[in-house]
Amino acid sequence: MDLHFGDSKPTDEERAAVDALLGPPESSWEGADRSDADLRWARGGRESRDLLLPGLHAVNDRVGWISEGALDYLCRRLTVPPAEAYGVATFYAMFSLRPRPATVLHVCTDLACTAAGATELCADVESRLTPDSGVQVERSPCLGLCERAPATLAIRAGKTARLGVPPLGEFEDEALSGPIGGSGGKAPGDDGGPSRSSEAESGGGKGRRGRETTRATAVCAPATPETAVRAATAPETAPPEPPPTTAVPQAGAGTLTLLHRIGTTDPTDLDDYRANGGYTALRRAFALGPAAVIREVTDSGLLGRGGAAFPTGRKWQATASQPDHPHYLVCNADESEPGTFKDRVLMEGDPYALVEAMTIAGYATGAHRGYLYLRGEYPRALHRMEHAVAQTRARGLLGDDILGQGYAFDIEIRRGAGAYICGEETALFNSIEGYRGEPRSKPPFPVEKGLFGKPTVENNVETLVNVLPILTMGAPAYAAIGTERSTGPKLFCVSGSVARPGVYELPFGATLGELLALAGVRDNLRAVLLGGAAGGFVRPDELDVPLTFEGTREAGTTLGSGVVIAFDDTVPLPRLLLRIAEFFRDESCGQCVPCRVGTVRQEEALHRIVDRTGADAATDITLLREVGRAMRDASICGLGQTAWNAVESAIDRLGAYE
Incomplete structure (x- = not known):
């Protein structure tokens, strides 16, 4: 590998930040003082590119920005071409490569x-x-x-x-x-990934x-x-941050399944978690065996809660059956969809549940290492999950021999750095591996070649936490909740023009009107956005839409990850649509032309409409439709494919520019 470094040198503080992560350099080839041995042969450096993102975090968090000298030093330590590391560092919004205040x-x-x-x-x-x-x-x-x-x-x-x-x-x-x-x-079996x-x-x-x-x-x-x-x-x-219960208006209700421990169990106390049903599901999983666990999840009808609604049991089975090893488990906790916060509430209020659920998923799919990719903007969730992982490891619930069953599993927490596109599973894999968070073309699918090129199962936080009641109550009882095609409970993130915003748990099949009644919707309701920025609007007279994957689809909108944002008539709708367009322009990774160019053209057209206060908008609306179809048909991933959804629904259903 041909590495070219500049003449810039890291400061002592930058060097200390990198060394705290990687240990002291072994030779001058890595940045240590030169010795006679270094003149005879090249030694040092490691092929651990997956530590690039943690290394960038280390420098940025210590100094506040990443200088050329710090970047070069990190590249020497990890044997990464500086040009590629620069591309990674500039990809994330939370990093700065220019001086800025601390x-x-x-x-x-x-x-x-x-x-x-x-x-x-x-x-x-x-x-x-x-x-x-x-x-x-x-x-x-x-x-x-x-x-x-x-x-x-x-x-x-x-x-x-x-x-x-x-x-x-x-x-x-x-x-x-x-x-x-x-x-x-x-x-055991972890010989195909990065070195440790x-x-x-x-x-x-x-x-x-x-x-x-x-x-x-x-x-x-x-x-x-x-x-x-x-x-x-x-x-x-600064004012104290309220406890997670403030985000759960139903906290303490006896009818809750996924949120029943929030407000009743200390999220930092492992013993309290176990006293309230914790690790019952894992013990049943060990009693059933991996194949039977997958069968339970399949029979329950659990669909992915991240928006794609793919059957979880099929994904697990496809990964478990792959002959290539090792297998990996990735929990996607990088919820960045505007309006989404349910995973944050689960991690802050019930972190041990996620650790237990990840352990079950790893056991069922034959994975011995799990990665939790957590949003960089979630400091309290990071603390809670770090504490939960440390406590469970210390008590033998993670590690080489979990509960004396001979099964080894452990979790690494990786912190994101501000990139919406990393919510896409293959972009997330690239981010963990130390590359730009750009989506990969499929096939091959992650169950065949995912993280580090190995079979990988990826689920989000809510999906994994649903596995616990499936195993404790049994698949038939779980499947009886909800509807025939959308089973189980669902978490909804309600915000905007409501009296009681927060995370609500309802069985699939409840209507949008019933959910908004719980949240206290205002009388002057103008529109409701379902699914976040990638979703669609519905009118106030359409609140009888059933909150199921099939029901919202038949109504011409989408459930997505469960975002529900209400807007009253005081919110200027054209400005809101412009903000959605700006969001997609900023968050496009730029890899494919339809999305890279289309999101810019969409924003430009909406700017022209807003600047003219809607007058003579017909030409720009025609252009928007053409650009939207091109993005939907030709973009590599869901970001470009859905970037036009909300704008289209606002034009067609709400008459936004009439």
Whole structure:
């Protein structure tokens, strides 16, 4: 491999951040002082490209940005061409390759926050935090805090002394050791993936490295200009972040299946989790065996909850039957769809349930290593999941011999860095492997060649958590919930113009009107967006739409991942559609022409319509339809294929520009 490095050198702080992750360099070829031995042969460097993203996080979190010298040093350590690493670093919104202040305040300007006044909030905050304040204000896509809109997230780079899970509401220190929560060594059969040669990479166990490199975060939601500024400049005075129960209006109700522990069980206490039914499902899985577990999941009719609605049992069976090894499990916790926050609530309020569910999925599919890819904008969820992984490992519920059954499984937590496209499964695999998060062409499908080119099963958080009641109540009882084609309970993220925003659990088949009645919809309802930015609008007279995959499809819209955003008549619809177009333009990975060009043309047309306040919009609407069809028919992945959906539904169903 031909590597070309520049003349820039890393600072001591940047070098320390990388070394905390990878350990000290072994030779001058990696950046250490030159020795006589280095003149006789080249040694050092490792082919561990999958540590590139954790390495970029380490530098960015310590210094606040990634210099050329730091990037070159990281590339030397990992044997990655600097040009390719530059392409990866510039792919993610949370990284900066230009100098910036140590503190960055992200102000959400997406759909729910826009409806709650985020535009005015951002303008006010920008006027107060001038360039001399030491804080950079950035307008951000959805932060996943839609039930508490408008929202801000302050991130402060630097080395701090406090470790562990901090009190809520303070700046939260995040231990950034790379693959956080990884195994202490190779699991049986794990010979086809990246090497794990040091305790620095293990993310757990004795002598763990990386605890020095930390960042601090403060969530402020709902935010006012005063509280947002305080969160960025004086964290000790920032308002405390409320507990996860505030996001679950039904908390404590005896009818809940997926959310029944939120508000009744301490999310940091493993014993409390086990006392409330935890690890009953895993014990039953061991009693049944892998094939019978897959059969239970198949018989339950569980469909994927991420939006594609693919049968989970078929995906598991296809992965388990592959002769190529090792197999991998990937949990997609990078929910970035505007309006979606259910996975965050599950991870914050019931983290051990996800660890148990991942262990069951790994056992059923023959995987010994699982990856949890978690949104970079979710600091509390990261803390809760890191703590849960560490506790379960210490108690023998992860590791070489789980519950004495001879099954080895462990979990690595990988933090995303702000890229909506990484919610697509193959883009997520590329991100973990240290490449740009661009989707792959299919076939081959992930069940054949997924992460590291090996058979991989990928599910999102809600899908995996559904496995627990399937095993505890049995497939027939689970399948009796909901409808014949959409079985089980479903989580819905309700936000916008409602009195009680939050995550609601209802059986499939309930109507949109019933859900909005629970949330307290306002009388002046103008429209409801189902499925988020990639979904479609429905009118106030269409609230009898059944909330099932087939019901929404027959109604000409989509259920997606369960996003429901209500808008009253005070929200300017043309501006809202323009924000959706801006979102897709920003989040397109640019790999394929239909999406790369189409999202820009869509935004330009909507700008022209808004600037003319809708007058003479017919020509641009015709152009929008042509561009939308091209994106839908020819884009590689779902981002481009759905980028036109919401705009199309607003034109055809709502008469947005009439």
